[in-house]
Amino acid sequence: MARKITLWVAILLLLLIGLAPVISMFAKSLFVAGELSLGNYETLFQSEREWILLSNSFLLAGSVTFITLLLGVPLGTLFSKTDLPFKKIFIILFVIPLIIPSYILATAWFYFLGRSGIVAQILGANVGIFTSRFLFGFSGVLFVMVSTLLPIVIILVMTYLRMVNPKLEEAAKLSATWPVVLREISIPIIIPGICLAGLIVFILTLGEIGVPSSLRFDVFPVESFIQFSAFYNFNAATAAAIPLGVITLIILIIERLFLRKKVFQFRVTKDPMIIIPLGEKKPLFFAAVATLAFIIAIIPLCVLLIKSLSISAYHEALTRSIDSIFRSLLYAAIGATCLTVLGFFLGYLLERKAFRFTYAVDSIAILLFALPGTVIGIGLISLWNTRATNMIYASVAIIIFGYIAQYTALGERIMAATFSQIPRSMEEAAQIVGVGWFRRLFGILIPLAKRGIASIWLVGFIFCLRDLGITMMVYPPAHDTLPVRIFTLMANSPEEVIAALCMILILITLLPLSALSLIIKNKRQKI
Amino acid sequence: MIVKMDHIFKSYDKIPAVNGISLHIEKGERVVILGPSGCGKTTLLRMIAGFVSPDKGTIEIDGLVVAKNGRSLVEPENRKIGMVFQDLALWPHKSVHGNLEFGLRAKKIPKNERNKRIDEMLVKTQMIPFKNNFPGELSGGQQQRIALARALIMEPKILLMDEPLSNLDIDLNLLLRKEVLELQEELGITMLYVTHDRDEAFSLATRVVVMQHGNIQKIGNADEVTKFLSELPVNKKT
Structure with missing residues (x-):
């Protein structure tokens, strides 16, 4: 009984914090001046501009997906299946752009390729004009989004290739x-x-606002943000958010209906994965991968480092944002802790199939993760911006709710994977001798799942720390986080200060990762 | 002589898996390696196939040195070997026809010739009605037949079989043993079979090789090996 109640509480929290705002937003968009009407949508879709924005969004998402797959599949294969030298370093380099907020990458490239950027200073103003034209608009956004989302394809290809039974390859060899x-x-x-x-990349690109607005390429999600923040036209903002929600929902339904059924059952095998010798072509592959890593990760990081290379810049950056830095760390820590607790129970629910409607709960979490941050942000405002709930709306709770709504799926899936490694019999052995739910929870499940719990917290912390889409929409006055502060300071602050702020954000994001890798290394040495 | 292995050594993390084995196999022979789990029999098979390189020693296949002193000199695809794996390793995304066609296509055999050989092999293994089915749609016994057909269609010099019948119930195991024998005799192919099951070994082999702790303990026909095993202390029985 206690177990049922705990799991029900977790489900209800997800429904209240995550799903209710989206439903509330949709319901409100169907009313104009208190009457049921499709007026908001008529206004939206009668405008030619909205259709152009929607086609821009699809063009961008499609192109980014195509190029990330084109690059990511061979890279993931090289990293997981060959004897390419320095693979671990390359993987870290390629993953860095995913960890840091994407608009920071856009900023770094602006400092490098902009009209008065580093390239223009070295090669002359004419070259600067040319590179600036490349950067601002579709090509620049495409380039930055590809470098940001490429690691998703690389990581998934590596993960899936590692699961392939090596005997299938030997039989072919x-x-x-x-x-x-x-x-x-x-x-x-x-x-x-x-x-x-590909689907994840497509959905994430479709909901991106930071890079397109930094590099001035008009896309649909920016429209809801502008309608809300510039004109404070809530109905128009809501109506603009709904198509993105519907598109995301359709993509997820397609995934559920067609893709899941095609997943082949991988055979669990103790045989080690086969590593393919690259032979004489090794230097060629190494040079190609090193060049790509240099372009995608090293150039933007070096640009920010060089730009911010003065004590005064860091002094100024810290003076302007020290409060935001502490807030960011605090909110990310609170958000990560909430995600860990909720993810733990929902992951347990998913893996142990505790209720009949387990997959429905999972689908809701996945849908919320896939929705653009702006959509969730508008939903939260729609539900909580009332006199009765002002204590939530005007406090940090609204930001934390946003994190929970968007990122619960991450924790749920990580924990489900962790629980799949823990035999049910371990819990059943305790249950059969009369040990209650909470004692089983603290005495068996949590100790056995501690690695998964630590992983969720870390992943949750990074995602909360780098979040811009939701925080930007919902943060109450004097509650802005570092990514929001950087985004708002960009327009009227010296470049070196912005570069220093970006470096600070990168460092505080990478710090917990480095700490974790050190702990793992020490533990391994002790073993 | 089809396979010639001389003084083969192989260790994993300094633990010897194969400890100085020499074994010669004649054309058309059915040699069965009999031994308990971890005795090195699968490692031996994988060294012949080219998936593992011996630390020391020489392996020759049909007169060609394929591995020598820690170096693999010929890639698996050029050793003219067929293999049936313990878990069969049928490619789940390819139909029965696709599974059989893959190797032929890799060797650039023309389409007409490919189709002819596939049909012939499916007739031999009584699998022609399942030509367009996928492995996941077949029963355990049917999957075994396809794995065997896939190995034989390449007309290998030697067929390696790594405990392919170990996961089947006894009736199906006996039936497939009979079919394997019939096919081997019909095609006259050399076969090296690995198992831990004495009955399986004695029913299939013209020669049985008893292995333990990475060494060959006895080579002989079924009667000789039965006598040898019966004289072993109980705790040493395979």
Whole structure:
């Protein structure tokens, strides 16, 4: 009984904090002056501009998906299946752009390729004009979004390839060369994983506002943000958010209906993964990967470092944002803790299939994760901006609610994967001798799942810390976080101060990751 | 001589898996390696296939040195070997036809010839009605037949079989043993079979190799090996 109540509380929290705002927003968008009407949508879609924005969003999301898959599949294959040198360093370099907020990458590239950027200073003003034209608009947004989201494809391809039974490849290797084996056996087997990576990239690009607004490419999600923040036209903002929600929902339904059924059952095997020797082509692959890593990760990081390389810049940056830095760390820590608790129970629910409607709860969490931050932000405002709930709306709670709404799926899925490694019999053995739910929880489940719990907290912390979409929409006065502070200071602050702020954000994001890797290293040495 | 292994050593993390084995296999023979789990029999098979390189020693296949002193000299795809894996390793995304066609296509055999050989092999293994089915749609026994057909269609010099029948119930195991024998005799192919099951070994082999702790303990026909095993102390029985 206690177990049922705990799980029900977790489900209700997800419904109240995550789903209710989205439903409330949709319901409100159907009323104009207190009467049921589609007027908001008529106004929205009668405007030619909205259709252009929508097609821009699709063009951008499609192009980013295509290019990330084109680059990510070979890179993921090289990192997971070959003897490419310095693989771990390359993986870290490629993952860095995903960890830091995407608009910071856009800022770094602006300092490098902008009209008076580093390239223009070295090669002359004419070159600066050319590079600036490339950066501002579709090509620049495409480039920055590809570098930001490429790690998702790389990581998923690596994960799925590691799950492929090596015997399938060996069976093929008896009659074919490695390129043929990869092309015809390994890659086709992981196509569901590649499609999943493509869907995630597509959805995340569709909801992005930071990079398109920094690099001046008009897309649909920016419209709801502008309607809300510039004109404070809540109805128009809501109506503009709904199409993105509907598109996301359709994509997820397609995924559920078609992709899941095509996932091949990977055979769990103790055999080590086969590492393909690159032979004579190793230097060639190394040079290609190193060049890409240099462009995608090293250039933007170096640009920010060089730009901010003065004590006065860091002094100024800290003076302007020390309160935001502390708030960011505090809110991210609170958000990560909430995500850990909720993720723990929902992950348990998903893996142990405790209720009949387990998959419905999972689908809600995934839908909320896939929705653009602006949509969730508007939903939260729609539900909580009332006199009765002002104590939530005007406090940090609204930001934390936003984090929970958007990122619960991460914790849920990580915990489900963790629980799948813990045999049910361990809990059942305690249950059969009369140990109650809470004692089982604290005495068996939590100690056995502590690695998963630590992972959720860390992942949650990073995602909360880098969040811009939701925080930007809902933060109450004097509650802005560092990403929001940087975004708002960008227009009228010296470049070196902004660069210093970006470096500070990158450092505080990477700090917990480095601490964790040190702890893991020490533990391994002790073992 | 089809396979010639001389003084083969292989260790994993300094623990010897194969400890100085020499074994010669003649054309058309059915050699069964019999031994308990961890005795090194699968490692031996994988060294012949080219998935593992021996630390020391020489392996020759049909007169060609394929591995010598820690170096693999010929890639698996060029060793002319067929193999049936313990878990069969049928490619789940390819139909029965696709599973059989893959190797032929990799060797650039023309389409007409490919289709002819696939049909012939499916007739031999009584699997022609399932040509367009996927592995997940087949029963355990049907999957075994396809794994065997896939290995044989490449007309290998030697067929390696790594405990392929170990996961089947006894009736199906006996039936497939019979079918394997019939196919081997019909095609005259050399076979090296690995198992921990004495009955399986004695019913299939023209020669049985008893392995333990990475060493060969006895080579002989079924009667000789039965006598040898019966004389072993109980705790040493395979």
